Amino acid sequence: MNLKKIISISAIVIISGLIIYGFILVRQIFAPNTKFDQNEVYIHIPTDANYQTAQAILAPYIEDMERFELVANKRNYPENVKSGRFLFTKGxxxxxxxxxxxxxxxxxxAFNNQERLENFAGRISSQIEADSLSLLSTIKDSVFMKENGFNEETVFAMFIPNTYEIYWDTPALKFRDKMIKEYRKFWTDDRVAKAKAQGLTPVEATILASIVHKESVKKDERPRIAGVYLNRLKIGMPLQADPTVIYALKKKANNFDQVIKRVLYNDLVMSSPYNTYVNVGLPPGPIAMPDITAMEAVLNPEKNDFIYFCASVERFGYHEFAATYAEHTLNAKKYSEWINKQGVKR
Known part of the structure; x- marks a missing residue:
């Protein structure tokens, strides 16, 4: 066999080897390498995670870690691990x-229908990396609250229920800063002027909106209820809002999971700054997180002469309104008789 033939055969062998190696390499790089049944899963890599931490998190979702690591090393992933929320799709x-x-x-x-700051922090921590304690600590920072006109009772008014786009690994401080920006964005000059026209600051408008929110789930009725409460404030009458008493009871018991369907007479005289039967004016802070419709109801209330209202026994979910105490007494008697028949004790 002459030298030329040997070189030709060697070249063929080398090229064939390279082709086979290339095929294997392509397969390792581009072949499916997942082992989950869902069409897609989200992977969460925590802040400051190193490659070893990422490997442990990724392993349950990857069929062949050696194939993955081959590509990861070639693309310098071990030196550039990023924190966050990442989408993997099947195959x-x-x-x-x-x-x-x-x-x-x-x-x-997303968040709404939270009754207090602690519930809110728990809701947020279930959606992003920051834990509830760090969120609470950051939100209740005394310097931050003072600079923005809040205190521990009113800082809850900062959060406007909505759906926001935010990165999972956003730290507590950046989350708080985003929320105060959203608060300022919501309180436009027009809304501030509308609150002022009702004799309210933005925080006070939020506190009243939280009561309106709790009084009725019927959005079309909220402007009327807001009008009633504003009428009471103008004449110096206590708001006499049952939801504030319920909040006071829950706060006193430190149990916001309890369900209270009926306010009793003894409850109306309990000592609490949130009891609007014994205290004139607004309570010291929101009793819930009012949604936008409740906020708009306070800023754009119905102009009426009503001073009283109670739950309707004919239009469930709605209320009966009255301008005189005599008329209100008749409405209240109907409701009391109805609820007694239902056997509701508490």
């Missing part, structure tokens, strides 16, 4: 997985 290759780990997917963070 992704190692190449796609590493690519996805460089694209932090925002969370559609």
């Amino acid at each position: 992704m290759s190692s190449y796609d997985l590493v690519k996805s780990l460089r694209r932090n997917i925002p969370v559609k963070l």
